[in-house]
Amino acid sequence: MGTKLGYVTHFKDLEVYKRQRELSKEVFGLTKRFPGDERFSLTDQLRRASRSIGAQIAEAWAKRLYPKHFISKLTDADGEQMETQHWLIEAGDCGYIDEANSNRLLGVCEEIGRMLGSMVRKAESFSSHDYSLHEEPPSYLANNLLESGGSCGARAFCSPCPCSTR
Numbered sequence: 012m013g014t015k016l017g018y019v020t021h022f023k024d025l026e027v028y029k030r031q032r033e034l035s036k037e038v039f040g041l042t043k044r045f046p047g048d049e050r051f052s053l054t055d056q057l058r059r060a061s062r063s064i065g066a067q068i069a070e071a072w073a074k075r076l077y078p079k080h081f082i083s084k085l086t087d088a089d090g091e092q093m094e095t096q097h098w099l100i101e102a103g104d105c106g107y108i109d110e111a112n113s114n115r116l117l118g119v120c121e122e123i124g125r126m127l128g129s130m131v132r133k134a135e136s137f138s139s140h141d142y143s144l145h146e147e148p149p150s151y152l153a154n155n156l157l158e159s160g161g162s163c164g165a166r167a168f169c170s171p172c173p174c175s176t177r
Contacts, residue, residue: 021072022068022069022071022072022073025068025072026126027068027123027126027127027130028065028068028069030119030122030123030126031061031064031065031068031092031123032065033119034061034064034095034116034119034120034123035058035061035062035064035065037116037119038057038058038061038095038116039058039061041102041107041108041112041116042054042057042058042102044107045102045107046107049105049107053098053101053102053105053107056094056098057095057098057099057102060091060092060094060095060097060098061091061095063088063091063094064088064091064092064095064123065088067084067085067087067088067091068084068085068088068127070084070087071083071084071085071087071088071130075134075137075138076138077138078134078135078137078138081134081137081138082131082134085127085130085131085134086127086131088127089124089127089128089131092120092123092124092127093120093124095120096117096120096121099113099116099117099120100113100117
């Protein structure tokens, strides 16, 4: 735990995102064995909730320049991990997941929750006050900027405009 992590340049590099991916893969594998009549209910709910954690983390990363938005999306991710816990408990109650797997996956959810909580507490450290990104813009954005002469036209929304410095 005392290890200093390197600078992250993409949401896929976040340890919490990597843990979520492991969780959703395990959930997918376990739910393949659920009864067919649960396909459009418990199976679907559990898969969607576990996958949504990562989607919310990705959205939070995109909004990290604005700490309140970043925190909002992280709390949405935390809500999804709590929902995943609920569906895991339900699956255990129905006998679809054994106690050992249930406890292990609930532990992974709790770990993800702690990691998200830590990110919320340190939200300011994920944004830079110069409002510039520390990574290359996506190609679709970079191409549009080049075609428009280097300005995104959103100067009214961000000051200083990060696009005008390129």
